[in-house]
Amino acid sequence: MKFFTIISATLILLLRQVVADHHQHDHTIRGVNVGGWLILEQWLGGDIWNAASGASDEYSFCNSLGQDAALSALQQHWSTWFTQDTVNELASYGINALRIPIGYWSVVEDQSQPYVMGAMDYLDQALGWAENAGLKVWIDLHGVPGSQNGFDNSGHAGGVGWQDNSGNIPSTITVLQSMAKKYSASNYSDVVVAIELVNEPISWSPNDVNVTRQFYIDAYAAVRSSLTDNQDLQIIMHDSFVNLSDWSDMPSTVNASYDQLGLDTHIYQVFTPDVTTLDGPGHVQKACDYQYSLQSSNDVLPTYAGEWSAAEEVCIFSNGTTIAGTSCSEDGCQCTSDDSSKWSQQLVDVVRSFVEAQMDVFEGNSTGYFFWSHTGPGAWNFISGVQQGWIPQPLSDRQFPGQCGFQLQNETHGGHHGNHDHRRVKRGLLGSI
Numbered sequence: 060m061k062f063f064t065i066i067s068a069t070l071i072l073l074l075r076q077v078v079a080d081h082h083q084h085d086h087t088i089r090g091v092n093v094g095g096w097l098i099l100e101q102w103l104g105g106d107i108w109n110a111a112s113g114a115s116d117e118y119s120f121c122n123s124l125g126q127d128a129a130l131s132a133l134q135q136h137w138s139t140w141f142t143q144d145t146v147n148e149l150a151s152y153g154i155n156a157l158r159i160p161i162g163y164w165s166v167v168e169d170q171s172q173p174y175v176m177g178a179m180d181y182l183d184q185a186l187g188w189a190e191n192a193g194l195k196v197w198i199d200l201h202g203v204p205g206s207q208n209g210f211d212n213s214g215h216a217g218g219v220g221w222q223d224n225s226g227n228i229p230s231t232i233t234v235l236q237s238m239a240k241k242y243s244a245s246n247y248s249d250v251v252v253a254i255e256l257v258n259e260p261i262s263w264s265p266n267d268v269n270v271t272r273q274f275y276i277d278a279y280a281a282v283r284s285s286l287t288d289n290q291d292l293q294i295i296m297h298d299s300f301v302n303l304s305d306w307s308d309m310p311s312t313v314n315a316s317y318d319q320l321g322l323d324t325h326i327y328q329v330f331t332p333d334v335t336t337l338d339g340p341g342h343v344q345k346a347c348d349y350q351y352s353l354q355s356s357n358d359v360l361p362t363y364a365g366e367w368s369a370a371e372e373v374c375i376f377s378n379g380t381t382i383a384g385t386s387c388s389e390d391g392c393q394c395t396s397d398d399s400s401k402w403s404q405q406l407v408d409v410v411r412s413f414v415e416a417q418m419d420v421f422e423g424n425s426t427g428y429f430f431w432s433h434t435g436p437g438a439w440n441f442i443s444g445v446q447q448g449w450i451p452q453p454l455s456d457r458q459f460p461g462q463c464g465f466q467l468q469n470e471t472h473g474g475h476h477g478n479h480d481h482r483r484v485k486r487g488l489l490g491s492i
Contacts, residue, residue, distance in 0.1 A: 088427025090156035160201030
């Protein structure tokens with residue numbers, strides 16, 4: 060009997076040490092995107108748009124004002140939209156990483172376009188702030204020559220010409236090589252952990268997802284060969300809006316180890332018809348359903364929710380019932396489209412439930428996440444979310460635990476911490492112990 064008691068005690072000590080070791084090496088990303096900063100996006104707001112009232116993206120902004128006036132306005136924006144105080148505030152909320160979008164024109168000058176350079180100085184300054192605050196950074200090539208998607212977030216809304224001109228993809232790779240050489244240097248190795256090859260290249264016409272795939276293969280090789288001191292810099296590809304499983308062969312195709320190549324997917328529950336009919340519980344269930352594809356992908360290569368938000372189109376009645384929609388006329392009814400600072404506690408709870416479900420899924424089934432964005436309107440504003448109560452504090456706090464059929468081992472209730480293994484209990488270290 061004494062023999063078995065000694066064995067049991069020894070096993071317990073070993074298990075505790077394994078859990079402790081895991082916590083010390085917990086690389087889960089809990090991040091925020093720095094949106095609307097080094098690439099303008101009008102819908103995110105900002106006083107800068109007053110300088111060019113007819114502009115709708117960075118291309119038209121610069122084209123409208125001309126180089127000198129555009130640079131002056133942009134420098135004022137770059138110095139105020141995102142600051143050291145912002146970094147420190149995000150760190151105080153438990154954020155450990157930033158995803159910072161940048162346009163190709165900020166890395167390599169393109170005199171054929173109206174864009175102005177100068178953003179890289181502010182990026183480098185932000186890297187210093189992040190390092191001092193203990194945050195890691197993804198540098199995300201958000202806009203490429205010709206535009207990969209025709210969205211304003213590429214710098215130029217409208218046509219998609221990235222794959223039309225034979226010089227655009229080689230130019231993109233040149234930009235990435237420049238980024239890799241600079242940001243893999245030893246002075247950045249403690250802060251820059253990844254470079255994203257391109258943000259949201261559409262998979263439909265006029266793009267061809269097979270061309271995008273070949274670009275990833277070529278760009279991965281070019282970036283890897285351009286790395287200097289930090290050979291551990293992770294290279295990220297976006298899923299191009301196709302199934303995550305479509306990229307499962309890429310690590311073997313490019314001969315990448317597990318940590319060398321990552322996959323970014325953007326999960327929003329707005330924009331598409333399949334989610335605009337969902338009520339509050341429907342959005343939670345939709346969030347929970349993502350756990351299966353994320354887990355399958357994450358088993359093959361590190362998979363991240365590189366963009367997600369608290370945005371959902373629902374309204375709540377005074378009796379607590381929710382419906383899909385953006386407006387309602389009944390007394391006591393309120394919608395998420397209303398000013399978030401005026402949401403009732405009932406509506407805050409609906410959004411908080413949705414946020415917690417997403418965070419559970421990302422924490423338990425992926426390598427991490429980046430909320431979009433640090434600031435912005437309504438449910439797109441992380442800092443407002445913390446202040447208004449629909450983003451948990453600490454990030455592990457749960458008012459609605461177990462919504463997706465599992466609980467996280469670092470889960471807290473009312474701000475009280477448990478242990479810190481970030482993975483879900485049902486697939487814990489040695490099962491649920």
